[in-house]
Amino acid sequence: MRTILSPTDFSLCARYATDAAAQLARRLDAQLHLLHCMNLPDGWDDWSEQQRSMRPDIQQMVANAQLQLQDLSNAYPNLEVKATVCSGALPKSVAEYVEHAAADLVVMGSHGASGKNEYFIGSNTQKVVREVHCPVLVVKEPLEHINFDKVVFASSFHQKEREAFLKFKEFVKPFVPEIHLVEIHTSSFFDPPYILSRQAMEEFRGLCAPFRCETHVFRNFSVDRGVRAFAEKIGAGLIGISNHHRHPLRRMLSGSNVEALVNHSDIPVLSVDYMDEIDTPAPIERKQQQLSF
Known part of the structure; x- marks a missing residue:
């Protein structure tokens, strides 16, 4: 196992999963990838600097997300971490990232869903489990020490x-x-x-x-x-x-x-x-x- 991907929305639940992913990365000598998805305008990546300058609100959102990812990366010293901000819906973005980076494992937090949402909408984690064709580890509680004995x-x-x-x-x-x-x-x-x-x-x-x-x-x-x-x-x-x-x-x-x-x-x-x-x-x-x- 070389690459572990942990999508994050910076929530407490997501932090539990990222902490678990970091523990696994250390134990398995793997690289940790952090991914944050944002709703950006279509084609934002291809916009010119002049076009982007006309949307300072979007630029500030991206800058804030990058700072949060950098702070999160710094929380895991002595671990190789790659952090990425992407645009688009989370499930599709995770599936594309897994394929692009050849990720071996996805570690996600989950708030769960209830009632009709479980069948018609579902949580983002459900959708990732549904769409991603690599093992997905779902964590809901903090794991101080991972020991799957x-x-x-x-x-x-x-x-x-x-x-x-x-x-x-x-x-x-x-x-x-x-x-x-x-x-x-x-x-x-x-x-x-x-x-x-x-x-x-x-x-x-x-x-x-x-x-x-x-x-x-x-x-x-x-x-x-x-x-x-x-x-x-x-x-x-x-x-x-x-x-x-x-x-x-x-x-x-x-x-x-x-x-x-x-x-x-x-x-x-x-x-x-x-x-x-x-x-x-x-x-x-x-x-x-x-x-x-």
Whole structure:
């Protein structure tokens, strides 16, 4: 892991995430990138100095943001930090930055969302989880010392989720963790037979070596509540979940377990995406507009 990206709006919640990102960067010998997105006029990056001089209010906003980023960078001595102010919507800007900088991990804070917003609008963090195709760690509480020595990976344990689990294992490897594999049954018609769930998890147990691993089938009214209840029960420091990028209409009608966890879990959540071949989108070229210093 070489590059860790932490988007920030300078809120307290975002600072928790940036502090966690800095801890991880030190531990993993990675570079920390800070990104602040602003609503700037279209084409601002291409405006001439004369054009910009006619908008001193925008110039002052950008200057203030750069100063805040510089102060934030100075809070992490002995760490290589790159700070950028960009224009545009946060989720799209983060996705473009991840691709441009080949970021290995995004660390974000979350205020969560509630009610209809979870399905129709969602928080910026939800949207980043939805759009970014690299692991996203969501932090809601301050983490004085990151020590993911007991972790949960929640999944349906299909073979197509194997790669996502291996990415999760690679992330937690430096902490020499105790790994708990859990599948949540909700007493619905679509729950697989108990014995098949156990068999699927046994295959993933073999991938956990050399770390200690335990497998569980846990029952609850919903996957989101079940994962959170199980993680709290065993005192886990991190929840990992494979994130299937679903069609927007399907997500709106049935919800997303990953996005629900992002909104509701006080325990850090690491979302690791996987995509079926039929879901893989065609490459889209995007132009990133940014102001670096």
